[in-house]
Amino acid sequence: MQLLLAVAAVLSLALLPSPTAAHNITRILEKDPDFSTFNHYLTVTQLAPEINRRETITVCAVDNAAMSDLLSKHLSLGAIKNVLSLHVLLDYFDAKKLHQITDGTALAATMFQATGSATGSAGFVNITDLKGGKVGFSPQDNGGDISATFVKSIDAIPYNISVIQISSILPSPEAEAPAPGPSQINITALISENNASEDDSKKKQISNICHAASMNVEGKEVDPSHLVNAPAHNEDHMMSWKDVVVRMMEKQN
Numbered sequence: 001m002q003l004l005l006a007v008a009a010v011l012s013l014a015l016l017p018s019p020t021a022a023h024n025i026t027r028i029l030e031k032d033p034d035f036s037t038f039n040h041y042l043t044v045t046q047l048a049p050e051i052n053r054r055e056t057i058t059v060c061a062v063d064n065a066a067m068s069d070l071l072s073k074h075l076s077l078g079a080i081k082n083v084l085s086l087h088v089l090l091d092y093f094d095a096k097k098l099h100q101i102t103d104g105t106a107l108a109a110t111m112f113q114a115t116g117s118a119t120g121s122a123g124f125v126n127i128t129d130l131k132g133g134k135v136g137f138s139p140q141d142n143g144g145d146i147s148a149t150f151v152k153s154i155d156a157i158p159y160n161i162s163v164i165q166i167s168s169i170l171p172s173p174e175a176e177a178p179a180p181g182p183s184q185i186n187i188t189a190l191i192s193e194n195n196a197s198e199d200d201s202k203k204k205q206i207s208n209i210c211h212a213a214s215m216n217v218e219g220k221e222v223d224p225s226h227l228v229n230a231p232a233h234n235e236d237h238m239m240s241w242k243d244v245v246v247r248m249m250e251k252q253n
């Protein structure tokens with residue numbers, strides 16, 4: 001019982017989304033069907049809850065035409081996630097702030113950089129005030145070419161989230177490189193591995209962990225076999241179910 005409580009405590013800390021999300025990117029974007037593809041991919045890549053958890057961010061959305069350019073490259077879902085996470089700037093830039101950038105240029109860290117998947121300067125976006133009131137966006141690893149320009153503001157909740165439209169997807173060879181999908185573990189395989197083990201106390205531990213884990217998937221009780229593709233994440237990085245199990249085993253030993 002004590003173990004189960006400990007497991008539940010660790011899991012709820014690590015896995016439960018913050019109950020008081022101040023904004024909902026899905027709801028903001030669903031007002032305009034031009035952004036339905038971008039919105040859909042924020043959901044399937046599980047970036048939406050990560051965006052909702054953060055404050056002081058800017059989401060650079062693109063319309064369906066720009067998304068179909070990206071999708072025509074047939075990238076893996078993991079690579080699409082990296083590309084889209086490059087479109088989430090970890091600072092608040094609304095239309096006014098974009099047009100008042102000090103010295104005409106600013107370097108913004110992105111969620112791609114924050115996830116640790118990016119190396120070197122990949123994961124930073126250079127914002128430049130151009131002549132005629134235009135604002136250009138370019139990944140820093142793109143050789144200084146302006147890749148996209150500011151189109152319009154979609155929504156702004158100062159200073160929590162600004163959602164803007166930019167003209168096209170920001171190209172980044174590093175973000176587009178093959179990447180694993182959202183962190184996952186096959187709980188069914190884990191349980192059968194565990195079933196085969198001789199160690200009764202470890203067996204019990206793992207089945208308790210799997211039970212607790214299954215209770216924590218979006219608050220619904222599900223069969224552990226349904227967790228095969230369930231991702232788990234904490235505040236800043238994806239954490240697999242296996243990481244949770246490993247962490248629990250370390251705590252017990």
Ligand SMILES: *[C@@H]1O[C@H](CO)[C@@H](O)[C@H](O)[C@H]1NC(C)=O
Pocket residue numbers: 020021022055157158159160
């Ligand atoms: C911004 O986020 C904070 C923390 O989640 C929240 O308390 C505040 O109400 C939000 N501001 C607006 C204008 O929604």
Ligand SMILES: *[C@@H]1O[C@H](CO)[C@@H](O)[C@H](O)[C@H]1NC(C)=O
Pocket residue numbers: 021024025026027030052
């Ligand atoms: C965000 O909005 C979408 C669409 O309206 C809804 O399905 C989803 O449950 C909301 N998410 C949260 C965390 O409230």
Ligand SMILES: *[C@@H]1O[C@H](CO)[C@@H](O)[C@H](O)[C@H]1NC(C)=O
Pocket residue numbers: 105106107126127128140144145146
């Ligand atoms: C940002 O881009 C502008 C225009 O290409 C360039 O002049 C500037 O040096 C770049 N800034 C950084 C920090 O990379």
Ligand SMILES: *[C@@H]1O[C@H](CO)[C@@H](O)[C@H](O)[C@H]1NC(C)=O
Pocket residue numbers: 186188189192228
């Ligand atoms: C999960 O593991 C079980 C048992 O090893 C296997 O039969 C099943 O195909 C696996 N599922 C996936 C999606 O890998």
Ligand SMILES: *[C@@H]1O[C@H](CO)[C@@H](O)[C@H](O)[C@H]1NC(C)=O
Pocket residue numbers: 188189191192195
């Ligand atoms: C593990 O063992 C339990 C009880 O012995 C059994 O009910 C369950 O089906 C087994 N699960 C797998 C995936 O082998």
